Amino acid sequence: MAITSIRGFKDILPDEVGKWQFAEATARRVFESYDFSEIRIPLLEKTELFTRGIGESTDIVEKEMYTFTDRSGISVTLRPEATASIVRAYIEKSMYKQNPVAKLYVIGPMFRYERPQKGRFRQFNQINAEVFGLEDPLIDVEVMVMLIHFLQEIGLEKLELQLNSLGCKACRPSYQERLKEFLLSNKGRFCADCQRRIRTNPLRIFDCKIESCKEIMGQGPLMLDFLGPECRDHFELVTSYLKALETPYVINAKMVRGLDYYVRTAFEMVSGDLGAQNAVAGGGRYDGLIVDLGGPEIPGIGFAIGMERLISLLSPDVGSQKIPHLFIATIGEKSRIQGFKLAKTLRLEGLSVEMGYEKKSLKSQMRRADKLACPYVLILGEEELQRGTAMLRDMRSKTQEQLDLTLAPEVLLRKMK
């Protein structure tokens, strides 16, 4: 029995890897134009980092983490998200002492033990961007604008920015109190799932697909109506700056975040083409997280882009396979070695060169060159070799010309570079 990959872990094969490279390169270019710097952090952390950072009672911590004890007996976890690790590094290396503001991004895999489905995997890749040290609503907007900028550069224009405010430690409890009262007073009218959610995850009831639940929740209290004065000001400034930058958005007062640390601004980029998992990117503000993880009182905001979801939305032609500049076809052992040497010379000069390695017929080598879509084939045969020449065939025009072998590298480089 051959060994297969683990459920929920996917190979990214050569014919789609171009899309990934394109997405990553575009993210680096765009983010750096906003003065973000890349940071690389471990995939494995002490389990406590996530239980404290993400929240003990979240689904991620309760049932989705890849946690095990290592050989020294400490509990470690494959990161289920990046923000906690970035914050840990930020605190551990005292980055805030050198610079009051840090703009960081991370590209890499996350791990969550969930049942796979469309757009959801156990190992999945994210691009994360985080800003530490700025509380002004202007930075909330800059982060969203940068995300949209990136998505436009990559060719995704039709995504919708959804915005909400989750309040803060001061105003959220009174809202939750009111929501609970409302839910309990209507308890008997909800579906079984929602009755359970009243206890486990009250905000999720807003997302219930059942018509009768939707109807009841239409009357339910919204966080936006319970924001304290500071949170309200913050939210209003965010929307007014978005308008100033002519960035369209829709307010989704029912939007919920799965991680405990989010406060105030929360946002998602949503697509209609992704099935049930419709968020390509999501983020928000997390002003208390750095303190929670043992650092100084420094605010933070950031987002994560789901790479697999992003890639699945790209049009098929982006990042298509590279084709070699030249194919070298040879006939006979002497010319095979001659061609091998020439390939090396040209590669050292930066050309991409493929050749017929096995002693196959010219026809077979030509077929392969054609399949690879090489624009030129250099034919090195016994006759040519005796004359000290080679035949260069232009595959598109079907014309060919003789080249002097000693001059061949020069001519080829000029033609193809």
Add this chain to the structure above:
RNA sequence: GUGGGUGUAGCUCAGUUGGUUAGAGCACUGGGUUGUGGCCCCAGAGGUCGUGGGUUCGAGUCCCAUCACUCACCCCA
């Protein structure tokens, strides 16, 4: 963790009420007179029919179990 759908060649799929050596297209390999690609033609290679039981004279086809994939719920990027 729960529910639905699907498992036949590398890929996309046929396979008649159960009946001989399981097929096609694409892809792959070789060839179509001496050293020239795409199109066309010919040939070849490639399958424990997901796996394990059962029913039957006989199972790709029927039954049971199991596994995998997939979609949805839960939840999230």
